[in-house]
Amino acid sequence: MGKLDGKVAIVTGAARGHSQAVARRFVEEGAAVAICDIVPVKVLEERVGSQIRRQGGQIICFQTDVSKEDQVNAMVKETLKKFGTVDILANVVGIAGPTKDVWDMTLSEWKLTLDVNLDSLFLCCKAVLPVMIEKRYGKIINFSSGTGKQPLSHRTPYATSKMGVIGFTRTLAADVGPYNINVNAICPGEHSGRSMELARGRAEYLNEPFDEEEFFQRYEGRRRDRQSVLAGRWRVDEGFTDKGSSSEDAASLAVFLACEDSASMTGQDINAGGGVMW
Numbered sequence: 383m384g385k386l387d388g389k390v391a392i393v394t395g396a397a398r399g400h401s402q403a404v405a406r407r408f409v410e411e412g413a414a415v416a417i418c419d420i421v422p423v424k425v426l427e428e429r430v431g432s433q434i435r436r437q438g439g440q441i442i443c444f445q446t447d448v449s450k451e452d453q454v455n456a457m458v459k460e461t462l463k464k465f466g467t468v469d470i471l472a473n474v475v476g477i478a479g480p481t482k483d484v485w486d487m488t489l490s491e492w493k494l495t496l497d498v499n500l501d502s503l504f505l506c507c508k509a510v511l512p513v514m515i516e517k518r519y520g521k522i523i524n525f526s527s528g529t530g531k532q533p534l535s536h537r538t539p540y541a542t543s544k545m546g547v548i549g550f551t552r553t554l555a556a557d558v559g560p561y562n563i564n565v566n567a568i569c570p571g572e573h574s575g576r577s578m579e580l581a582r583g584r585a586e587y588l589n590e591p592f593d594e595e596e597f598f599q600r601y602e603g604r605r606r607d608r609q610s611v612l613a614g615r616w617r618v619d620e621g622f623t624d625k626g627s628s629s630e631d632a633a634s635l636a637v638f639l640a641c642e643d644s645a646s647m648t649g650q651d652i653n654a655g656g657g658v659m660w
Contacts (some may be wrong), residue, residue, distance in 0.1 A: 384412030385641040390465040392416045392458070394448050394506060395475025397426055400525060400570050403428060403629035404472050404636045409439035411637055413470065416461040418446035418645055440465075448502035458509040468510045470521045470640045473503045479540040490541050499543035503550055511558065513584060520563035521640045524551050525632075528569050528655055548651045555649030566639050567651040571627030627655055 391408045395401040396417035405417045415434075419426050426443040429521055434441045442464050444457045461468060480487060503524055514520030529537070530544035555565035585592035634659030637656045638644050 384410065384639060385643070386470070388638070389413045389414035389469040390461070390467050391470035391472060392461060392468055392506070392510065393417075393472045394418055394446075394502065396430055397421045398429075400629045401474035401633045402430055403633040404474055405441075406434065407630075407633040407637050408470070408472075408640065409434050409437075409441060411641070413640075414440035414465050416442045416444065416457065416465070418444040418448065418457055419475075420447050421445065426620060429639070448501075448506060449497035451505050453573070454502075454505045454509050458506075460615070462513065467517070468513050469519065470572070471510050471521045471522070472507055472525075472636055473506055474500055474523075474525045475499075476525060476527075479537060479543070481536050484538050487538070494545075495539035496543050499540070500546045500550070502552060503547060503562070507554060511563075512585075514563050515561045518562045520558070520561070522554070522558075522563065522565040523636050524567045524637050526551070526567045526569045526651055530567075530569055530651065551651060552649045556658065559648060564639070564644065564648040566644070566647060566649070568632055568635055568639070569651055569653045569655065570629070570632035570635075571655040 386408055389412070390404075391413045392415075393401055393405040393408065393415060396405045397419035398586040400616045401417075401419075405415050408415050417426065417430060422444045423443050426445070431441050431443040442461065446453045446457045448454055458468065475498065477495060477498045479499075480491045481580070482491070507522060510520070510522075524547050526547040527540075527544040529541045530548045551565055558565060582592050582594075632654050635652060639647070639652075
């Protein structure tokens with residue numbers, strides 16, 4: 383018996399990374415899941431949907447730009463038509479945005495990052511909350527970042543959006559608490575796709591060459607040899623090591639926040655960074 387048996391979830395940005403891992407874990411725990419991404423439905427079906435169905439899971443795929451209200455509303459409407467309700471919303475989608483100084487950045491670059499990383503939360507929550515409020519039950523899980531709690535040089539739109547996710551989470555939790563709806567945020571560790579975007583952007587900012595194959599070799603090597611010092615004075619020989627974390631760790635936390643084990647938790651932003659302390 384799964385922790386999410388009989389529940390219906392929506393997971394955004396499920397073509398890769400944290401979101402794909404969350405969608406798979408939700409299905410494994412018994413939920414029927416609607417997933418979306420900006421990629422064509424055929425691609426999403428090949429990467430995720432068809433595999434889950436072969437394993438006996440219930441899933442529906444959408445091509446959705448979650449920064450567009452009409453597309454979000456259409457996805458939620460079709461999910462309700464297919465599955466009858468929505469119990470869980472996981473707002474996982476996000477983009478890295480530009481690596482630039484503010485004085486070199488265009489307004490469109492700024493807006494795009496906030497549209498995808500922050501406006502999408504507002505639009506998806508707005509679309510599902512009437513259903514959750516009516517039945518006095520719901521779980522909303524927003525994905526922030528370690529950058530939601532600390533600066534990230536030359537990445538003002540990304541940092542601003544991820545800090546905004548935490549503020550949105552806390553405020554919405556207060557607003558919908560009387561309806562038995564929990565709203566929490568996850569600050570996950572890295573995944574290879576996002577780390578590559580950040581590394582490529584930094585290389586471009588510094589006018590340095592970027593080799594994707596070399597990056598992935600270094601990335602995997604670094605994951606196998608985690609020995610970074612944490613929280614200033616705490617040192618490796620005292621036991622405070624960065625163990626690293628993956629999308630699977632973030633997905634495990636998402637399952638906890640989506641099920642009744644976390645019934646008393648709301649308005650929280652929880653680190654899943656493998657020992658990194660923000």
